[in-house]
Amino acid sequence: MTQGYKPVRDSGTFSYAAHAAVVAVDPEVGEVEILDYVIVEDGGVLVNPMVVDGQIYGGLAQGIGTALYEEMPFDNSGQPLATTLADYLLPGATEVPAARLDHMETPSPYTQFGVKGIGEGGAIAPPAAIANAVNDALRPLGVELMQSPITPHRVVAAVLAARTSGRSAA
């Protein structure tokens, strides 16, 4: 016999988050630097605020990896090209900025203490926030990047393509 537990209300307890990034982009070398990063998250009632902050910081680090570093490329015959951590880049302490965090606490009406799930909010938004910031920085050059991670090579290739197609105003 298999038994399970099904709560009366099983729609999940979603938290809400907004991320804002300020970046500097060097269009000649393709380097991206995160200058400032702000996160506001509504995780409902914070039972242990320290744990919630840690979860969000960790998620941010993971999201920065998705945005700028982590990639599993394959060659034409299907061989994976990033099989060690020397090739598969992860952000380290110096790549993760000291983000500014703020909380809204709108209690969930469906949970015991008004808590909400906080797990993924930190990790999902950074690729979008960082890509939007990079694209905003490169807008005068007529460049829009649509693929992550945003590598120096992808930035420069896009800048050169815009220059040759005459899209660039600069």
Add this chain to the structure above:
Amino acid sequence: MKPVPFSYERPRDLNSALSMLAASRGSAKIIAGGQSLGPMLNLRLVQPELVVDISGLAELKRAEIRGGELVLGALVTHADIEDGRTADVTRGAMPGVAANIAYRAVRNRGTIGGSLSHADPAADWISALAALGARVTLRSLAGVRSMAIEAFVVGALESALDAGEIVEAVHVPARATSAHWGYAKSCRKTGEFAHAIGALLVDPAAAAARVVIGAIDTAPIVVTDAAELFGGRIAADFKQRFDARAADALLVKAGIDDAAQRHIHVSVLKRAVFEAAA
């Protein structure tokens, strides 16, 4: 992964080390700081029968100024140079390069001789020392020979070392007071190997310049007489005269057909030129 089983020796003097290497007929590997050999062993990219640990050889730790040039034993570490525990004849150029190799833990153990011998195209010393006009001396039981860095680094992870030979010392010429130095690299993260390096030593008073474009897939491009990169003449206005197209042409000639990659290399070299002119 784990390395293959190997024997280990830690000789006490250079001659015993050279004898062990000669007796092993190419089945031995030298270990100095272990910062590159360690990973290579664990990935089984190298499978030596014998590892000869040279870290106890006092002869290779010496650093002194001799006849106007700096002679650095192969075991001098990046951190020794960074911290100024060794003399400097490059007016800050070498300490500046050392301070930006990997991160401190690696610099504490990694040696200048190990870095050159490993000949990783993306490593700093093979580019920086080629720009500074340095030479290496190699010793075996048969004797000593000396060659310029650019002759020593033959290709990716490939040096001119013969089996039984050891890098004994690096000889760095003094940098003239009129010579400008520029060194720039681009790394995706702190402590990561560079994907582009530009280095140059420009002496307008002598109308001479050495330029290196490094961290390409093979040995760095070393231009010992770099007038072609500055419109045919090296003078005080070298920054204005820097010719990005000529640099790009060198990269094309080296077989780099990806335009974005070439653009990154030329831009990093331009940073080095600006630094030299600042």
